[in-house]
Amino acid sequence: MNRLRMRFIGKNSFTVQKHKRVIEKAVGPEVAYRLEQMRMHPDTWERPNDMMQNIVENYLPPPPGYTATQYVTDWLVGLIFASVHTTSENGTVVLYRVMQHPEVIPEILEEVDRVMAGKDHVMDGEDIKSMAKLDSLCRETMRLKNIYLSLPHRNVGSAPITLSNGSIVQPGHDVIINYWNNHSLNRMTGTLDNSFKPFRFVDQDKQASKVGNDFLPFGLGKHACPGRWFALQEIKTLVAQLLQEYDFEAVDEPYFPNGEGNVIPFGQVKVSRKL
Known part of the structure; x- marks a missing residue:
């Protein structure tokens, strides 16, 4: 019963999933850019001092079944x-x-x-x-x-x-x-x-x-x-x-x-x- 309820009003609801897709589309290019800069210029790139960078540096690579963008999005939605x-x-x-x-x-x-x-x-x-x-x-x-x-x-x-x-x-x-x-x-x-x-x-x-x-x-x-x-x-x-x-x-x-x-x-x- 709780799973059914959460499907409609909780974090797994259709509305939340729709908003997550919007967030993924917005943050995807930025996540890719930061990962590339960290890989290409690990010692010289000036890292942004924000929550997204904290997630990228400390919680990636993502667990199985997630892309980097999806996992960062999940973190942001949770916050x-x-x-x-x-x-x-x-x-x-x-x-x-x-x-x-x-x-x-x-x-x-x-x-x-x-x-x-x-x-x-x-x-x-x-x-x-x-x-x-x-x-x-x-x-x-x-x-x-x-x-x-x-x-x-x-x-x-x-x-x-x-x-x-x-x-x-x-x-x-x-x-x-x-x-x-x-x-x-x-x-x-x-x-x-x-x-x-x-x-x-x-x-x-x-x-x-x-x-x-x-x-x-x-x-x-x-x-x-x-x-x-x-x-x-x-x-x-x-x-x-x-x-x-x-x-x-x-x-x-x-x-x-x-x-x-x-x-x-x-x-x-x-x-x-x-x-």
Whole structure:
């Protein structure tokens, strides 16, 4: 049943296959060019610093049954799905938080109107950066997202690793971060805070893109999500535009699941276009 469902709405659907053929046609010449340059001028060719080059250098030759172009296309489609899925997921959670706390809507709209006052262009990245309340709303929403144990790391070496607290990670063993505790613990007071305060991070130098031990949705360190600035710009643009053009109302109290299996809130909502 799941295979049948995926055939029509998933990554193997007819629509996705059609888009993959379009992508293959577009990237095919570029893949061929890069492979030729790597073969003809391995030491002198100036390699592009982008995701496609990373795929070409690290994941080719392709497995049996694939051409190089097909395999690169599959990688690109997978990355597109991952980025769109996580961005739309977090945008949805922000909207549900807004409907759970409708008192924030006037303040967000006032900020958007103030930033855009006198401007005759479509909202852009610089405008979005000026919306501190909207940014704080996104960070606070993601801080309280119901993920409790996450970001597993495995000791892939052959020797044990001793952590700063004395814990020992044996080869092949995993370490899973207590995500909930990191996001809830106030290190100044030692208390846990799970209350939703949408403007908690205004003027706190805690932008939604700023990772740290107390904010892990985008990972941490050198492996932190490199696309988080773009993802947040998309989320904030989506929320701002929707609140400007539509009225959102929760018919029932939004429900935020408290288990690992599902992180998407749900509940009946009413959406009407503003006149």
